[in-house]
Amino acid sequence: MKTKRIISSLLAGLLISSASLSQATVVEVRTIMGDFQVNLFDEATPQTVENFLEYVNSGAYANNVVHRSVPNFIVQMGGFTYNNDFQLDSVATGTPVNNEPVFSNRRGTLAMAKAAGNPNSATSQFFVNLTNNSSNLDVQNGGFTVFGQVLGDGMSVVDSIAALPVFNFGGAFSEFPLRDYSDADESNSVVPDDTNIVIITDIVVIDDAVVTNPDLNPVRNTLINATPSQPDAPSSSSSGGSFGIGFALLLAFVMATRRFITRR
Template sequence: MSFKKKATLALMAIASTAIFSIASNAQAEASPQVRFATSAGDFVVELYPDKAPKTVENFLQYVRDKHYDGTIFHRVIPNFMVQGGGFDLKYAQKATRAPVVHEGRQALEKGGPRNVSGTLAMARTNDPQSATAQFFINVNDNSFLNPSARDYGYTVFGQVVSGMATIDKIKSTPTGSGGPFPSDVPKTPILINSATLVK
């Protein structure tokens, strides 16, 4: 092989490596991560702005505003999900911004994750357009929560990437009544000490 051909191949290899590196960096930048420090331990969620951009930005703004700091997991149902982000230790509901537009169907169309164990989704009322700050983490494969042609379902916008043992601990905590809720409230409060953008 001639020197010219070897030099060309070497340049092509360098260019390919650079392109791969740029793509990897772009993917890393496009997938922010948030660390939750709780009284039950820590966990980290990775978010997918390419799948549900408005939902992710809404969530991140609450993180930046320190909204989740001092809130509790107020609804825990084993083999279903754990929900938090809306109430403080005295069960006072924290003020929120206007609801975020529902992106569940669009997220799935873009290849986003479904409501399976370990995924992060927005909580809401019966109104699909009512999600604000509360979120839940699936602890089971809850296919009935997935959006469909006839049902809005629930928008999945991230997943737990470390600390799933903490989520397992939360889901296993004894529950009962608490504050305005007749059931499913941890008897020992599980407090979110902080939610911090780490990536």
């Protein structure tokens, strides 16, 4: 009987542990190219989720933009706001959050961007993994904190954004995805506006229940102490400023604040 009670207790513990992985808030990322919902890992990455929801609830992500897209790697956002005056302004950021590299950077997961060489530097910027980036992002810079997962067919929206052509305006905007914008526009120094930029109209909480998607089973990060697949791969910054007076001003401001994700 004692053995049975021990086994029962262990099984119950495993069930509770599994459930805790899916205890979550669900948010909806609303973009001009469609909406997608994200299950946040409140219990497994509590500090990161709390940090993210502070930006959500403050309205910091209203009129935000997707400022970086790298094919078969990531789509990044959270750093800049379009202010309707043909300018991009940096999101005001708070205290950086401690790193929580619990889960693996697999396709469809959301993770925090951070400064190179500083695991505990994430603020407002985050990205969606387009593919399995575990061999790189689970390892580099203390591992990149995965704090949510795209639900249902939401990746179709992310993939449509990732399919847009990218343009190099330097700094944070060296891999800038744009709609209805051509190489000729770039050559003629045409400044992109709201008809070209991928704007996130808002991110809102749509379900704050304790357990929202119990079927989710995010993969654990088991590579945290491994050697990166490409340790010398270049970093790309995501820095701040205003965009609209011209490319010169853009390039002058974009180095104000750096956030890095290392490419595979």
